[in-house]
Amino acid sequence: MNLLEVYEILLKKFGKQNWWPADDSFEVIVGAILTQQASWKNVEKAIKNLKEHKVLKPEDLHRLDVKRLEMLIRPSGFYKVKARRLKSFVDFLFEKYDGRLEKLFSLSMEDLRRELLSIKGIGDETADSIVLYSAEKPSFVVDAYTIRIFSRLGLLKEKEYHKVKEFFEMNLPRDVELYKEYHALIVELGKNICKTKPRCFLCPLNKWCNYANSVNDFAER
DNA sequence: ACCCAGGTGGCCC
DNA sequence: GGGCCACATGGG
Numbered sequence: 001m002n003l004l005e006v007y008e009i010l011l012k013k014f015g016k017q018n019w020w021p022a023d024d025s026f027e028v029i030v031g032a033i034l035t036q037q038a039s040w041k042n043v044e045k046a047i048k049n050l051k052e053h054k055v056l057k058p059e060d061l062h063r064l065d066v067k068r069l070e071m072l073i074r075p076s077g078f079y080k081v082k083a084r085r086l087k088s089f090v091d092f093l094f095e096k097y098d099g100r101l102e103k104l105f106s107l108s109m110e111d112l113r114r115e116l117l118s119i120k121g122i123g124d125e126t127a128d129s130i131v132l133y134s135a136e137k138p139s140f141v142v143d144a145y146t147i148r149i150f151s152r153l154g155l156l157k158e159k160e161y162h163k164v165k166e167f168f169e170m171n172l173p174r175d176v177e178l179y180k181e182y183h184a185l186i187v188e189l190g191k192n193i194c195k196t197k198p199r200c201f202l203c204p205l206n207k208w209c210n211y212a213n214s215v216n217d218f219a220e221r
Numbered sequence: 222a223c224c225c226a227g228g229t230g231g232c233c234c
Numbered sequence: 235g236g237g238c239c240a241c242a243t244g245g246g
Contacts, residue, residue: 037241037242038242038243038244039243039244039245041244041245042243042244042245045243045244074242074243075243075244076242076243077241077242077243077244078240078241078242078243079241079242079243080241080242081240081241081242082241082242160235
C-alpha cells in the first residue's frame with residue numbers, strides 16, 4: 001500500500017473533485033482564509049456576500065472598512081479575526097507587491113511560501129493551499145484529516161506538519177494536478193467517513209486501516 | 222444538548 | 235517541541 005495506490009482507490013471511489021471552486025486566483029485566497037476551521041457551505045455564503053457587494057478584489061478589500069468586512073463574512077465564523085486576516089493579506093500585497101498577485105506569484109515556490117507565512121493569520125495549511133490552488137505551484141497541502149488517515153494506515157509516524165508534507169512530496173511525483181486532486185480527495189474521505197464516530201465499513205481503505213480493524217464490530221465481519 | 226467544520230496565534234511549561 | 239485556549243457561525 002503506497003501513496004499512489006491510495007490515491008487511485010480514493011479517485012475511483014469519489015471521482016475527480018476539481019478543486020478549488022473559485023472564479024479567480026484571488027477568490028481562492030479569500031476562500032483559503034475563510035475556510036479555516038469552518039464548513040465550506042458557510043464560506044460560500046460569505047463569498048457570495050462579498051461578490052454581491054462587489055468587493056471581491058484586492059483593491060476593494062484594501063479600501064473596505066473592516067467593520068463592514070466583518071459583517072459580510074460573518075457566516076464563515078471567527079469573522080473578526082478573519083476580517084483582520086484578509087486585511088493583513090491585502091495590506092501585505094499592496095505594501096510589497098503593488099497589489100498584484102502576478103508579482104507575488106513570480107517568486108520561487110519556496111520564497112512565496114515564506115512570504116505567505118510571514119503574514120499574520122496565514123499558517124502552514126493556508127499558505128500551502130494558496131501556493132497550490134491559487135499560484136498553482138506543487139506544494140502538498142496537509143490538514144488534520146491527512147494526518148489522521150495516514151497515521152491509521154500505518155504510513156505515517158510523525159505528525160508534525162512539515163514532516164507529513166515532506167513525506168508526501170518525497171513519495172509522489174511533483175505534479176500540481178496530482179497534489180490538488182489528492183488533497184481534495186483526502187478532505188472528501190475525511191468529511192464523509194473518517195470521523196471520530198466510526199463508519200469504517202463505508203471506507204474504501206478499511207482493509208488497511210488500523211483504526212477500522214480495532215473497532216470491535218467491524219473486525220468481526 | 223452536544224459535536225464538528227478544508228486552522229492560527231498566543232501563552233505556558 | 236507539546237498542550238491548552240480563544241476565536242464564532244451553521245449543520246447534523
